[in-house]
Amino acid sequence: xxxxxxxxxxxxLTSVLMGPFATQLMADMGADVIKIESPxxxxxxxxGPMRNTGMGSxxxxxxxxxxxxxxxxxxxxxxxxxxxxxxxxxxxxxNIRPQAMQxxxxxxxxxxxxxxxxxxxxxxxYSEKGPYAGKPAYDDLIQGAAxxxxxxxxxxxGEPRYVxxxxxxxxxxxxxxxxxxxxxxxxHQTGVGQAVEVPMFETMAQYVLGEHMAGATFEPPMGExxxxxxxxxxxxPYPTRDGHLCxxxxxxxxxxxFLELIGQAQLxxxxxxFASIGARTRHINDLYxxxxxxxxxxxxxxxMARLNEADIPCIPMHDVDxxxxxxHLLAVGMLxxxxxxxxxxxxxxxxxxxxxxxxxxxxxxxxxxxGQHSAEVLREAGLSDADIEGxxxxxxxxx
Numbered sequence: 001x002x003x004x005x006x007x008x009x010x011x012x013l014t015s016v017l018m019g020p021f022a023t024q025l026m027a028d029m030g031a032d033v034i035k036i037e038s039p040x041x042x043x044x045x046x047x048g049p050m051r052n053t054g055m056g057s058x059x060x061x062x063x064x065x066x067x068x069x070x071x072x073x074x075x076x077x078x079x080x081x082x083x084x085x086x087x088x089x090x091x092x093x094x095n096i097r098p099q100a101m102q103x104x105x106x107x108x109x110x111x112x113x114x115x116x117x118x119x120x121x122x123x124x125x126y127s128e129k130g131p132y133a134g135k136p137a138y139d140d141l142i143q144g145a146a147x148x149x150x151x152x153x154x155x156x157x158g159e160p161r162y163v164x165x166x167x168x169x170x171x172x173x174x175x176x177x178x179x180x181x182x183x184x185x186x187x188h189q190t191g192v193g194q195a196v197e198v199p200m201f202e203t204m205a206q207y208v209l210g211e212h213m214a215g216a217t218f219e220p221p222m223g224e225x226x227x228x229x230x231x232x233x234x235x236x237p238y239p240t241r242d243g244h245l246c247x248x249x250x251x252x253x254x255x256x257x258f259l260e261l262i263g264q265a266q267l268x269x270x271x272x273x274f275a276s277i278g279a280r281t282r283h284i285n286d287l288y289x290x291x292x293x294x295x296x297x298x299x300x301x302x303x304m305a306r307l308n309e310a311d312i313p314c315i316p317m318h319d320v321d322x323x324x325x326x327x328h329l330l331a332v333g334m335l336x337x338x339x340x341x342x343x344x345x346x347x348x349x350x351x352x353x354x355x356x357x358x359x360x361x362x363x364x365x366x367x368x369x370x371g372q373h374s375a376e377v378l379r380e381a382g383l384s385d386a387d388i389e390g391x392x393x394x395x396x397x398x399x
Contacts, residue, residue: 003030019095021173027065234288
């Protein structure tokens with residue numbers, strides 16, 4: 001069956017990770033995502049191990065279910081071909097700075113004149129309304145600007161560090177797909193499209209401040225910034241006798257049961273640190289240290305059995321290698337081995353969400369080779385074979 005977004009056509013001018021992740025989410029749900037690349041291709045094609053040039057591992061994971069079209073938008077013929085595609089598109093997504101889009105001649109006013117229903121979504125570093133407008137931005141820079149390394153330092157007691165994930169890129173990608181689909185719904189009501197701005201800095205600031213504004217929420221402030229439970233050094237996977245175990249003892253019942261397990265049931269009634277969630281939060285480092293001391297006395301298997309019986313949330317800590325063998329992920333189809341038409345046998349990451357009525361959430365198209373669908377898509381836009389051959393001869397497009 002077709003996915004929930006079947007019939008939605010997205011022109012994807014994005015590259016690297018943030019934009020491609022946003023458009024992949026829509027492609028996974030059935031949208032026809034046309035990835036428009038320069039003749040050199042998306043730079044992330046060259047990152048990570050690969051069997052063939054331009055088909056790196058990261059590219060494979062964020063560009064599935066898309067079609068690749070090569071167009072040199074710096075040449076008039078390439079721009080003209082792009083405008084033909086705009087005529088039947090629903091969404092245009094880009095993640096270069098707006099000034100660069102203006103230089104290309106691809107701005108909202110021009111696209112709206114071609115197709116009044118177009119949704120023009122820009123993903124970039126900082127809102128055009130503020131003093132940082134136009135500044136370059138990458139994941140590391142935005143993590144730093146949004147205080148993530150500072151929080152890492154407060155939590156660990158060490159030097160500031162970035163989270164070892166493209167946290168900003170993927171968070172903003174999620175925000176962008178949500179905002180774009182909201183604009184699609186609005187268009188059903190109004191009949192016209194609109195421009196959508198999705199800035200990285202503001203998105204991550206919202207993400208961080210929602211938990212860590214804390215006392216600064218009030219004016220005058222009622223205490224320090226930071227959510228204490230997330231910033232203590234003892235908040236970590238606990239070492240057991242033979243590994244590590246992730247445990248979250250959170251509610252009154254959790255703490256009462258845990259203290260019974262370690263033979264200190266009296267603490268729940270007698271120790272004021274356990275009296276309420278507020279008291280526990282204020283003393284959370286002491287309480288987590290108590291948990292750590294207990295975890296070190298038994299094996300992971302023993303603690304898993306005891307905690308599960310007490311209905312206290314816990315799970316063993318994976319590393320990336322063991323995550324790939326997780327029995328739950330394998331059972332629900334999140335990790336599948338498939339044959340890619342050009343890259344051979346590969347492991348594919350599945351789609352995490354499901355729908356009862358439109359279940360077409362599968363990897364129907366593997367990540368494309370550069371320009372694999374150029375002729376196909378341009379033909380759909382009304383260009384003749386002679387037109388397409390001319391674009392190829394002039395280096396504007398290729399397959």
